[in-house]
Amino acid sequence: MFTRQLYTRCLSEAAYYIESNGIAAVIDPLRDIDEYIALAKERNATIKYIFETHFHADFVSGHLDLAKQTNATIIYGPQTVTSFPVYVAKDGETFSLGSATVTVLHTPGHTIESSCYLLKDEAGKDVALFSGDTLFVGDVGRPDLSSGNLSKEELAAIMFDTLQNKIKPLADDIILYPAHGAGSSCGKNLGPDTYSTIGEEKKNNYALQITDKTEFIKEVINGLSDAPKYFSINAKINKEGYDSLDSIKMKGLTLLSIEQFKEKIDQDVIVLDTRDKTQFAEGFIPGSIFIGLEGRFAEWAGTLLPFDKTIILLTEKGKEEETVVRLARVGFSKIEGYLDGGFEAWQSAGEPIDMIIDIEADELAMDIPFDKNLRLLDVRRETEFAEGHVKNALSIPLEEMTDIAKIANFEEHDNLYVYCNSGYRSVIAASLIKKQGIHNLRNVLGGWQAIKEIDKIDFDKNIEALN
Structure with a gap:
């Protein structure tokens, strides 16, 4: 038997390839399916099943394209309703995979159709649980996402029963393979590892240690941040279907001349610049939005960009x-090409450019006592801001900066200094602010990490200390 975790760090997402005697299955595939097909080909195996643990909200699954390429059967757990053909399995139903088997465990709570898949080896021993978003390392799936008319309290109560009746009875030595790791918004506080064992989770996971249902509901719900705005869009796409990735790539990889690019700009499209943040700050097309590939690119794109507008790259x-x-991984399909020659071609043609002024943290410290119009904008999350920030800084988390009213609160005479934790989110924020016509701003290099390392004497004198 062969098992491989295929982990995508920028989405904190784990898909799985399992195989026995040349028969394979893929669990929770991403939209770009080439890796699964290549692995099966390399191992001279046939992909027979595509097991989906639930309707994913944080990415668009590759189930439809993979099924089309391989003729594999798409399998969901009980209470699944889709707009395309799938096999809806019964709780406890078993599927043969070569000499191994996969058993469906209906585990509602994160969503009503959520299911885990229990893998037995050729000897009939339970060896692994593919838990989707039901059970993570150190956490459980949040109960406030798309599941009909059920409240988060009702889903949390169902999750308690799931854990008590379906998960805790499992043997301690079973390997736990969840759908996500640290950084995912599908849970509150996922652990740093991408796999564990049932025994380790019984010892260390708070959700498996609480035995009172009322206390469990309170604990699971407490501290939940708002789900990213694109989650409901992705869940709907996964339930209703989508255009093939090949068709999206065909449109998105259209080469655009400078004149064609300008014509599209005039049609009120989104110009998305995905270069390194330093390159962007040194020069960019006016009005473009920066989201660099080096960060959690797809998540920020899904959070900040409209899905109903055309994007050019x-x-x-x-x-x-x-x-x-x-972009397609999180549901974007209206991508209509990229600039031939990139920014260098635009600049060489003498087209207008904009830039962002970068400053070091110690320069900020020197400016604060003497600039009466200086305004500090902290774009980190509320929890980060609460743990420490520059005195008198205004908090507008980056995920809230699609609210134009908040950005428009700045005056023309304000000298705006923007910082995040390390410098990635602040450049995104600066591009959004500039797009709204506010240009008197500076980006603090290194963000909060650099600010708090300023020499203590200068820190106390010029920044005055943390709240």
């Missing part, structure tokens, strides 16, 4: 396809 050379694929 400016990328580093050779990064065009990666950009399109990573």
Whole structure:
């Protein structure tokens, strides 16, 4: 028997390839399916099943394209309703995989159709549980996402029963393979590892240690941040179907001349620049939005960009396809090409450019006592801001900066200094602010990490200390 975890760090997402005697299955595939097909070909295996643990909200699954390519059967757990053909399995139903078997465990709570898949080896021993978003390392799936008319309290109560009746009775030595790791918004506080054992989770996971249902509901719900705005869109796409990735790539990889690019700009499209943040700050097309590939690109794109508007791209050379694929992973399909020659061609043609002024943290410290119009904008999350921030800084988390009213609160005479934790989110924020016509701003290099390392004497004198 062969098992491989295929982990995508920028989405904190784990898909799985399992195989026995040349018969394979893929669990929770991403939209770009080439890796699964290549692995099966390399191992001279046939992909027979595609097991989906639930309707994913944080990415678009590759189930439809993979089924079309391989003729594999798409399998969901009980209470699944889709707009395309799938096999809806019964609780406890078993599927043969070569000499191994996969048993469906209906485990509602994260969503009503959520299911885990229990893998038995050729000797009939339980060896692994593919838990989707039901059970993570150190956490459980949040109960406030798409599941009909059920409240988060009702789903949390169902989750308690699931854990008590379906998960805790399992043997301690079973390997736990969840759908996500640290950084995912599908849970509150996932652990750093991408796999564990049932025994370790019984010892260390708070959700498996609480035995009172009322206390469990309170604990699971407490501290939940708002789900990213694109989650409901992705869940709907996964339930109702989508255009093939090949068709999206065909449109998205259209080469656009400078004149064609300008014509599309005039049609009120989104110009998305995915280069490195330093390159962007040094020069960019006016009005473009920066979201660099080096960060959690797809998540920020899904959070900040509208899904109903056309996107045209400016990328580093050779990064065009990666950009399109990573956008498609979170449901973007209206991508209509990229600039031939990139920013260098635009600049060489004498077209207008904009830039962002970068400053070091110690320069900020020197400016604060003498600039009466200085305004500090902290774009980190509320929890980060609460743990420490520059005194008198205004908190507008980046995920809230699609609210134009909040950005418009700045005056023309304000000298705006923007910082995040390390410098990635602040450049995104600066591009959004500039797009709204506010240009008197500076980006603090290194963000909060650099600010708090300023020499203590200068820190106390010029920044006055943390709240």
